[in-house]
Amino acid sequence: MKKYLSFFQLRFAMGLQYRTAALAGIITQFAWGGMQVMMYRAFYHTDAAAFPMTLSATASYIWLQQAFLAFFAVWMMENEIFDSIVNGNIAYELCRPVSIYNMWAARSIASRLARAVLRCFPILIVAAFIPQPYGIGTPASLLHFLLFVLSLILGLAVTITFCLLIYVLAFFTISPQGLRMVFTSCVEFFSGAVIPLPFFPDKIRSVMELLPFASMQNAALRIYSASIGTDEIRRAIGLQVFWLVVLTAAGKLLCRLAEKRIIVQGG
Amino acid sequence: MKTIRLYLHYVSINIRCMMQYKTSFLLSAIGQFLVSFNVFLGIFFMFQRFSNVEGFTYSEVLLCFSVVLLEFALAEMVARGFDTFSGMVRSGEFDRILVRPQNEILQVLGSKFELTRIGRILQAVVMFTYGIVKSNVVWSLSKICTLLFMLIGGTVVFTALFFIYAALCFFTLEGLEFMNVFTDGAREFGKYPLGIYGKKMLLFMTFVIPYALIQYYPLLYILDRRTSIFYMLLPLAACWFFVPALLLWKFGVRCYQSSGS
């Protein structure tokens, strides 16, 4: 029995450490994506006419959403930053001649890019091989693809500036935990992570599309499969730029206010 | 029995610990509620656009989702120690458990009792009530029994999945997040009756991991789409799943004892 046990350990311990972590993450995301596609397929079988876009476009939306999850997941915020605000270590950072806002921005970009790069390629590659219409469809045209990439980058920027705003707001609240919780749920819902925005009733959707959350991932995902017309593409990208500017301005302003407050209070 | 009394003692000390951090407790409970509320909104808005999915109406889906949510929340509340077992192995806390003259399973169960899940439990009950009122289910004693069996069987199946996760922690502490697919994933997947996902999935979820036995088939019985009493008893049959989970756990403990963490 003992021999069998150690043999078993041998098998398991054999190099199962690092690659398992990455692999596990990819399998998880793949499973989630697959489940959602199957769900939409069931609805499609029931009533294809009620679909706001083709099943193929829906599937592409879902898979791209999974592939770029690290870009847009608002809950992936840095705990260290919240901790440093709560326990006051942030005061040390404020003494440095670097803008805290920019520092946080750099950190967020770096960590999201790092996490995304590892996951997105395997998911995209495998999803490309899934038979249509359940896999990722090809983009509608080269132009659409380029616009998609642009919108993706803008969306990442909007997400990050929104997160930075939340970090700054943490200076003003007693409980960053509650703040984070409420915002995460809201963002998930309004950005299309629960169900893609096109599936919402038209009146509600037109309002949602004006909010900053729709400028995170929804715009890029819709552009990819050309499920919206040229005018709407222009409007979507315009809104992304708009919110990027507004959120950055608000974030920097509030940050300056917070810095003043801390310096006056003495840390 | 002495074991039950000891377990309740563990539960009481857990709750007392939690009461020291009332704000944190409240925030956690609200947070979890918000997450499953989002899921509910997803279902709600889908049914604004579609009148049914593969023949299941909105109220029927609500019934289905609320039962699954309740099963999962109950399992999480009780078996949270297994769900977070990787921390116990990492910190060496499991060594401490091995040095105490009580069954390891009892001790791991007793190490955490997650009362914050009460937020989800309440939500599930509310949705369930709404589902009953709106749907055309004709209730009888056998249907109430079916519901009870679903809750029992479901909690057992989800607890078994937590056991499997914990057992795997004995072999490797990295890369186990894929197990979420079977626990959180099952909860998400299970918000719609499992039959809508196709024949192959249904087969997998009947014989490999018995999700269908605790959700789909008894649901059909409650909705009068099946009349054989066999369907009522299926959730209890799903408890077979606990046997391999328990064996894997025991095997894991023995491996831990021979390799010394």
Added chain:
Amino acid sequence: MITMEHVCKSYRIAKRNAGFAEACKALFHREHEIIHALNDVSFTIHDGEMVGYIGPNGAGKSSTIKILSGILTPDSGTVLVDGRVPYKNRIDHVREIGVVFGQRSQLWWDVPVIDSFALLKDIYSISDICYRQSLEELTELLNLSELLRSPARQLSLGQRMRCEIAASLLHRPRILFLDEPTIGLDAVSKLAVRDFILRQNQTHKTTVILTTHDMQDIESLTSRILLIGKGQILLDGSLDDIRTGNKSIDATVAELYRTYNI
């Protein structure tokens, strides 16, 4: 009585080399090395003895303690504690021993210490009378009366350590394993802990096995020393055996390590 005969224990550790290139290689192929933690270890400890188990880090001390407490199974050899094989009858064996891990707490953090004690009473199935007697004795000897109602997180390290030791003795174990019990304690607490352990050994004839790097602990508590190095028992004797001249105990032990090349 504790007997270990020809006990061997090896571990398979994945080799991790430094450098980026090595880390990439590790993704595809993992090399292993075998560490012989215990290599034919044998000794006997009689009831009521107080033994100091010393050796440099990685010598095999914690493996021995884990085997003796029943957490770890040896690869070969026989282990008997009071006529029982620790890892075979875990629950029966563990009922009669107490373990204090210096760096890890067994008390529940956020509730009063007395609540943790009450739970331990149930875990060890201690009768009401025995519990009351033990508690009275331990409270008096370790000065716990003001500490019992405080949650563990509010106690200083010294206060917490006294509670930890009390917690391990509530069920009146015959054998007590102490792993770094005085680490981080101030001088007053250290003396209190040492004094208490001595008293326990005298009144209750508790067998004490002490693993520590603090040589003053060894000097004040133990009469017998087991020196383990590179998996083997290199010395089994008394403090007087190893003392040469007027050197301090730390210098003596350092010299010892050098002699044995460990």
